[in-house]
Amino acid sequence: MRITAVIAALLITVAVLGAGCAEENQPSSGETGESLLQDAVAGINGELEAVKASAGESARVLGAAGLTNAAGKEAVRQAMLNHPYTESTLVVTKDGIVVMAVPDNYAGTVNSDISSHPETGRAVREQVPLVSEVFPLEEGYAGVAQSYPVFGKDREYLGFVSIAYRPDALIGRVVAPLANGTPYDVWVTQTDGRVIYDTTPEEIGKNLFSDLKYQSPALQEAFSRIVAEPSGSLDYSFWDRNWERNVTKEAVWDTAGIDSAEWRVVVTRSQDAGEQQGAISERPPAADAADEMKAFVAEAALYAREHGRNDTIAAFNDPDGEFVRGELYIFAYDTNGTVLALPFQQGFVGTNRSEVHDSSGVAYISGMSRIATEGGGSINYVYPNPAQGYAEELKLSYVLPVDETWFVGSGIYIPEVGTEFDMSVREALVQRVKAARDYAQEHGREAACAAFNDLSGDFADGGEYIFAYKTDGTTLALPYQPEYVGENRFDLEDRYGVRVILLEIAAAESGGGFVYITYYNPDTGLDELKLCYVAPVDEEWFVGSGVYAGA
Template sequence: MRIYAISALLIALTVLGAGCTGDGRSSPEITQELVLSDAVSGINDELESIRASVGENARVLGETGLTGAAGREALKQTLLKYPWAESSLVISRDGVVVMAVPENYGGIMNQNLSYQPQVQRANREQVPIVSEVFYLEEGFYGISQSYPVFGTEYLGYTDITYRSDVLIGRVLTPLINGTPYDAWAAQTDGRVIYDTTPEEIGKNLFSDPVYQLPGLQEAFTRIVSEPSGSLEYSFYDLNWERNVTKEARWDTAGVDGAEWRIVITRSLDAGEPQQVAGSGRPPAANATDEMKSFVAEAAAYAREHGRTEALSAFNNLDGEFVRGDLYIFAYDMNGTVLALPFQQGLIGTDRRGVHDSNGVAYIDGMIRVAAEGGGSLYYVYPNPANGYAEELKLGYAVPVDDTWFVGSGVYIPDVGTGFTTSEKDALVQRVKAARDYAQEHGKEAASAAFNDLAGPFAAGGAYIFAYGMDGETLALPYQPDLIGSNRTGFEDRYGVNIIDWEIAAAKAGSGFVYVTYYNPDTGGDGLKLCYVAVVDEEWFVGSGVYAAET
């Protein structure tokens, strides 16, 4: 199958190159055992580093009081040190939230959380604790890593909250990139807390229907029961295309009560994933128009023939809705996969909250644009035409009715999207520092600072921008003529409604999006990974990192 790229986009963006993908390791000396050993030690190092930082916060709070300015500053600096973490709380010995950082978590101030098991445990045991995954008051499933606060007596505890899959992924992704290995992790109760296939995270090995296959339950029982070992089992491959036999080796990571089984697998099957032959045609200049017409045709077919018949047609690899590079996918508005012809193992799964390799929540984005009548967005996704290599894709989705939608996309293989962990960390840290500045100084003063070309917030392509939740432009230092204008509905050159996407991510608290936008360092447009964070209910800040030039 040919790579059906967008010619205009390639002309504009090919100079951006292949991105930064130097985290991978491809040496044949990288064994499964070595990857597992490095993974366990790396995860433990991360947990111990966090424990030390939260412990220092506890020391400051013990000396200055649970609600003092020094303690708040210590918590803020720790969150900047770990930019991928979500929040930090101080909870009294009675279970009441007495401090919450950042300030937009102020809504949980003074709440009594003493009913929560993890709060009860922290106040009862009065030792450093890494909790199990649970639904936090902040609105996400995560982990609370806590440390007791002592003055002349026990006062309460402080914590830092984060998603387990983010912490584990930071360690595992560079270890397995460029190797034949895959990875997942679970608590001893069977909850999956990390998987290279994001759809698996949060499922339970023993109760989820997808795991009720011959031999799997026996394998998973051994893995959670034994601290280390090896075995073989059969399950879908990484791309959910076919069943393969996997060799699994596992060991245990965790500190302060955490007991995480880290599992490294490799396929024992010699067969290669199926690739579909392409048409051999050169890239078409009207690829986006053809894609949109294709999606409109699929939506009309679905309305005429009904959901059941339409989904059968969409999932037929030899049918009329798989045309070279173009294929139709379909989702329920609740995120359930209805049609995905090259990854039919995912049909029936809930993909809400699934992120691509750079943290972009593209399924939620598809649901949003479809619910709004249709639209486009970028994301990184496996290309079945190229051995399921991850490539940038411009997707387009429209509703069939108010319950489900259809879509398709064109791959853009020559545009780099492999942003490194350090690049993304620096981006998030930059935005969160700007958010903290905005919360401290207020909208007017902060916007003036962000717009000051001589100031620290206008560092070329790393500049800070700011918008109101209504789309009003508050800070855009290299385009001052746009200050004060309302940019809702603004589309980039490839039809992606980028400001509305950023507003949606900000309303969720924070998030990553892709845009094609003016780069002040080069004077031209470039693909940009942006991160935005809410300041308060009225406005948000953001910044971006452009794909590297060759």
């Protein structure tokens, strides 16, 4: 059975709409902080209204068909495909019992009694559309739940449908295209001080009033004003965008939010923005640089084992020391993702970066940790290059464990490889994979993998094909390389030594995510840089697809 025409049409429609939104959000050369702020607030509100409309349509179908009807479940699935950043949807009765969970990965929440949760009580009591504050969701992560009441045919209140997502994903869809390439940073906070978005992703999830990094009286005074006043402007001092030094920041803010949400959107600019530029150095050939990098990391790991953790970390953090050699420098993390050494971004030392993603959504710190626990290896991601004025470039890093508690690494930049994947392309990729996941959950592994492996079917569309693996690395679907089906490829490395399947397994086990690899492109017959997205079908296997750079 093929993907339905409805789903196919939906994917095309959303891709077109996404491309239009991304184009409209591109900053003009004359973008000011005030205009960026107003565009950000309008865009965030537009996204919230769009989720509300999708939830409302789901509620309409559920009200007519019944809370557990198959038609209602299909409406919920379609609503989630409209918004690729959404994580899950629950349908809850007026008594607080979960009767439906989409996707099926969250089926374990069905029959749960969540009536005691404040957000459930509020939804049942008020019976109006609501946007919650961030809270630990039943599905196992902290996020926002946007709910809509469900009424039956006689206007009898039946319960509500709740679409859950990480707020930084929704906000980032609007803000990233606006702020990229400008001297402005943007952060968003709830009025309780919890940061729900920041162009410096390490700040997301912190609280302005309790985190140790924010405890200066001047900062506390500034933050108190921001959460107390719906709009305004002020100056404050904090780390620059690269976390090298303290600077004075000019801030303007306004308020976004619908249905009781009140999010302060803050746009900042360093008063001396643009003055600090790194020196441009001559770059060695990538192949030689990669060998040099690996030898450098091996040397650092040996040094760490011989000199002890404290002395070693001090040496690694010295920007003028022996572990900074041209563009190469050693970084170190504990296996939980906390920074131990980062010589050119000292403000990050002591910060946990395990949840940090690059501009394409690659969770590179957690990926490094996983690679280190498996004995070491390489990973690709996008990162600011201090030798090129902190321009974002593709980086190939190599990590090795020192012991079971921490690891060291270094990286080289590969600027000649383009890494700008348009937002609409990334979102279409996520929707394609989630549609394949839904198909697999509905039809089962055998039928789904047969469909994925069918070169004449809808899932094998050139470079946009669907692949599938077990979480032990066994290949289940690979339509253009059928000889690998049934083979275990857990140890597969691409030509740069990137642990392809290992990183995809790690992303799937975290609920889904992005991975950069170099892999065969059936459209060209060449190995090319590929941004993959994978999503778990269940605990035993996952599906994925990718888009090639320049596609």
